[in-house]
Amino acid sequence: GEFGPERPGRVTAHFGRSLDVEAVDDSGQRHRHRCHMRANMDGLVTGDRVVWRQANDDSGVVVARGERDSVLERPDARGQLKPVAANLDQILIVFAAEPEPHANLIDRYLVAAEATGITPVLVLNKVDLLPEHGGELRDLLDRYEALGYPVVLASVKQQDGLDALHQRLTGRTSVFVGQSGVGKSSLIDRLLPDHALRIGALSEDSRKGTHTTTTAMLYHLPAGGELIDSPGIREFGLTHLDAEQVTVGFIEFHDYLGRCRFRDCRHREEPGCALLAAVERGDIHPQRFASYRRILASLESDGE
Numbered sequence: 001g002e003f004g005p006e007r008p009g010r011v012t013a014h015f016g017r018s019l020d021v022e023a024v025d026d027s028g029q030r031h032r033h034r035c036h037m038r039a040n041m042d043g044l045v046t047g048d049r050v051v052w053r054q055a056n057d058d059s060g061v062v063v064a065r066g067e068r069d070s071v072l073e074r075p076d077a078r079g080q081l082k083p084v085a086a087n088l089d090q091i092l093i094v095f096a097a098e099p100e101p102h103a104n105l106i107d108r109y110l111v112a113a114e115a116t117g118i119t120p121v122l123v124l125n126k127v128d129l130l131p132e133h134g135g136e137l138r139d140l141l142d143r144y145e146a147l148g149y150p151v152v153l154a155s156v157k158q159q160d161g162l163d164a165l166h167q168r169l170t171g172r173t174s175v176f177v178g179q180s181g182v183g184k185s186s187l188i189d190r191l192l193p194d195h196a197l198r199i200g201a202l203s204e205d206s207r208k209g210t211h212t213t214t215t216a217m218l219y220h221l222p223a224g225g226e227l228i229d230s231p232g233i234r235e236f237g238l239t240h241l242d243a244e245q246v247t248v249g250f251i252e253f254h255d256y257l258g259r260c261r262f263r264d265c266r267h268r269e270e271p272g273c274a275l276l277a278a279v280e281r282g283d284i285h286p287q288r289f290a291s292y293r294r295i296l297a298s299l300e301s302d303g304e
């Protein structure tokens with residue numbers, strides 16, 4: 001027929017009903033092919049593994065989607081959760097010495113990341129702005145590290161910590177998330193070679209006029225591994241969570257859940273609450289517990 005044999009590929013960008021699919025040819029070279037999806041193939045996103053067939057030219061058609069290891073979702077304009085990227089290994093939560101983060105904000109990101117099942121990594125940028133001894137922010141980070149979260153300190157300005165970041169990214173598929181102004185663009189500019197960014201820009205350019213600028217793009221890192229990035233992905237973490245996700249999102253609570261005297265314990269003032277007892281003993285940090293209560297309270301005021 002008009003199409004070649006089925007081949008494996010990975011989605012590197014998606015624009016409405018068309019996609020860029022990357023495949024490795026017989027000589028080991030990567031090529032991107034503009035593909036369309038069959039009508040029954042809705043919902044492909046950047047990072048998806050697919051089966052595709054090449055047409056007589058460079059273009060092709062996607063015929064199947066591989067199973068997803070993980071998926072990152074964002075609410076659309078109607079508040080419905082929609083997948084935006086798939087097969088991620090880690091979410092790099094970037095914050096900075098300035099604007100200074102509240103512990104509560106970091107906890108929100110961590111809860112959102114835990115809900116996806118994708119490993120979160122904390123990246124503190126602008127360490128050049130920290131006081132000599134590190135200050136409160138360093139103490140805060142030490143606590144997250146003690147909980148088992150990987151922490152990377154960086155300064156784009158002083159070219160500090162970029163090796164450690166490279167190591168963290170190598171061989172994995174990652175996204176950067178975090179508030180505006182923390183240095184995500186600056187970090188990504190340093191991590192990606194110019195040509196990778198150019199390929200991304202070209203791919204976007206070729207779509208101009210097709211109302212598409214917010215697609216997630218997959219970039220290859222020089223030492224192996226990929227970065228998936230888009231404005232929408234960077235805003236991850238602001239999505240709605242339910243109370244159960246919040247509770248489970250505090251990983252040091254796991255040992256105590258199900259041990260409260262009352263099955264429906266809300267961990268407020270109930271006698272025999274295992275969580276409150278753990279806070280009392282110092283096994284759970286009071287600031288994390290306060291954060292938990294604040295996040296729950298914010299859900300309730302959302303109208304839950």
Ligand code: GDP
Pocket residue numbers: 125126127128129154155156157158178179180181182183184185186187
């Ligand atoms: P984004 O909104 O998260 O993408 O942040 P940007 O990458 O646009 O950075 C915001 C501002 O912080 C810019 O003015 C950067 O030059 C500055 N910036 C980025 N990294 C550093 C850093 O390591 N140290 C300092 N002092 N400033 C930085």
Ligand code: ZN
Pocket residue numbers: 260265266267268270272273274275276
């Ligand atoms: Zn309890």
